[in-house]
Amino acid sequence: MRLQEKLEAKEFVVLAEMEPPKGVDISAAVSSAMSVKNAVDAFVVPEMSNAVMRMSSLGGAMVLANKGLETVIQVCCRDRNRLALQGDLLAAHALGIKNVMAVAGEDISFGDHHKARAVNDIDLLELLGAIKTLMSGKDMAGIELKGAPDFFVGSTVNPSTSALELEIQELDRKIAAGARFFITPPIFDIAVLEKFQKRLEGRQVFIIPTVLLLKSVGMARYLQRHFEQVHLPEEFITRIQKAPERVRECVQIAGELVAALKARGASGVHLATIGWEDKLPAILATAGI
Amino acid sequence: MIRAVGKPLEEIIGMVQNFDRILLAGCDGCVTVCEAGGLKETKVLGSALRLYFTQAGQNKVVDETTLTRQCDKEYLAQLGDRIDNYDAVVSLACGAGAQFMVDMYKHKVVFPGVDTCFIGVTEERGWYTERCQACGRCILADTGGICPIARCSKRMLNGPCGGSEGGKCEVSPEMPCGWQLIYDRLKTLGQLDRFEKPVDPKDWTSSRDGGIRKIMREDLRI
Structure with missing residues (x-):
């Protein structure tokens, strides 16, 4: 499988987020993915991010996998108890999914089904522990499995947090629980990432920063104002404001960030284009990938 | 009312064994009615802990008190003049009472002495059943x-x-x-x-x- 092999060979990897549809028409996601398949090592399929109901990660990933694309599925404790999580993980392995990423999941109140009841039977670290247990050939009840799954396991880490000590302690717990690659929230200030990585010396993990495609000045301002932990330098907003073609400038900024991360020795990059997946080829072309 | 059951003695010993001066704080509210954390249970627990630590050759102070309610500040405040005489408190109130004590006495170690179970009724003495999940x-x-x-x-x-x-x-x-x-x-x-x-x-x-x-x-x- 390309992702794990490339990371272990210290080659720069390109991940692209591919939201499954809210509905059953998967054609847009498939065509976007197919258009960049040669440049992208794996497609990260979110598990109902922001608690918005849509096709599940496993289902969306299988649609892409059936087209020969490598995927990273997300598993999250918000909507499934330990039986469902383990059952889906066994199914994922049997269906050929290799990469699994455990995520916390946003609270139900952030989504579009705010009357729903959250599950949260186990937490993120326990989920990582459960994956490790399954890989050892047993389930969470200690019962032997008929064939153990094998996954390349990841999770999330936030280098931009103000509570860095806690974040690193949490990271160490995730590493101990079996996570090997970590995807960050959007990074606009590479210095923040580099500072964080210096703190991680000695840890054998792959940190994959997210490059988020800004779509407008409004979106950039929103990120600046409402997400304290996203360091979004003012120069990016100025560039978009002054650009004759703003969308092209947004793509340019994302592409430059990818190129800069590659040049500075990052393990890879995770591209999030939230609905503008058709811009992926242009971003990658700008980045020279 | 809230129904609770007393924690096993071994679990409470495990929580307090590294502390020398321990206050057991019962509650006259719900946990008295279900006989888990009232005056009687607090005194029984105190006796059991003193016996255990004496037999183990450990010199500890274990005192008991009860408050009218631990979910109201005015009653919790009654501990204000003596709580600093102790290294740790075991609250035999429900989880709400124990946490309210933590809110008021931020530097004091507070342990739970009961397991809070549900909102329920008394079918018979010692037999409680759940009726409401709030x-x-x-x-x-x-x-x-x-x-x-x-x-x-x-x-x-x-x-x-x-x-x-x-x-x-x-x-x-x-x-x-x-x-x-x-x-x-x-x-x-x-x-x-x-x-x-x-x-x-x-x-x-x-x-x-x-x-x-x-x-x-x-x-x-x-």
């Missing part, structure tokens, strides 16, 4: 006064699952089927038509799923 939006008017959230094992809101046998839940033959109780009750009241109306998926935002809950009664606030 979902924040009572539907008893539609279910004959019997709550399917608290009394159906599957928390079903639109009738029984089909797994009950002889009026007992499939989870245990000891357990009445909540929906059998509701059906029988509605039949007695001549309100079986209520049973026929399907309800929409429940809005759980008033339950724990909407985040940490609070009540703000403007009419009561000064």
Whole structure:
């Protein structure tokens, strides 16, 4: 499988987020993915991010996998108890999914089904522990499995947090629980990432920063104002404001960030284009990938 | 009322063994009624701990007190002049009382002395059963006064699952089927038509799923 092999060979990897549809028409996601398949090592399929109901990660990933694309599925404790999580993980392995990423999941109140009841039977670290247990050939009840799954396991880490000590302690717990690659929230200030990585010396993990495609000045301002932990330098907003073609400038900024991360020795990059997946080829072309 | 059971002595010993001066704080509220954390249980626990530590050759101070309620500040404040005489407190109030003590005495180690179980009733002395899960939006008017959230094992809101046998839940033959109780009750009241109306998926935002809950009664606030 390309992702794990490339990371272990210290080659720069390109991940692209591919939201499954809210509905059953998967054609847009498939065509976007197919258009960049040669440049992208794996497609990260979110598990109902922001608690918005849509096709599940496993289902969306299988649609892409059936087209020969490598995927990273997300598993999250918000909507499934330990039986469902383990059952889906066994199914994922049997269906050929290799990469699994455990995520916390946003609270139900952030989504579009705010009357729903959250599950949260186990937490993120326990989920990582459960994956490790399954890989050892047993389930969470200690019962032997008929064939153990094998996954390349990841999770999330936030280098931009103000509570860095806690974040690193949490990271160490995730590493101990079996996570090997970590995807960050959007990074606009590479210095923040580099500072964080210096703190991680000695840890054998792959940190994959997210490059988020800004779509407008409004979106950039929103990120600046409402997400304290996203360091979004003012120069990016100025560039978009002054650009004759703003969308092209947004793509340019994302592409430059990818190129800069590659040049500075990052393990890879995770591209999030939230609905503008058709811009992926242009971003990658700008980045020279 | 809230129902609780005392924690096993070994668990409490495990919590306090590294502390020399220990205060056991009972509560005269719900945990007294269910005989888990009132004056009597606090004194019994105190005696058991003193006996254990004496036999183990450990010189510790274990004192007892009880407060009228631990979920109200004015009663918790009564500990203010002596709480610093102790290294740790074991609160035998419910989880709410123990946490309110933590809020008031921020630098004091507070351990729980009981396991808080549910909102329930006394069937007989020493036999308590659950009646309410405090979902924040009572539907008893539609279910004959019997709550399917608290009394159906599957928390079903639109009738029984089909797994009950002889009026007992499939989870245990000891357990009445909540929906059998509701059906029988509605039949007695001549309100079986209520049973026929399907309800929409429940809005759980008033339950724990909407985040940490609070009540703000403007009419009561000064």
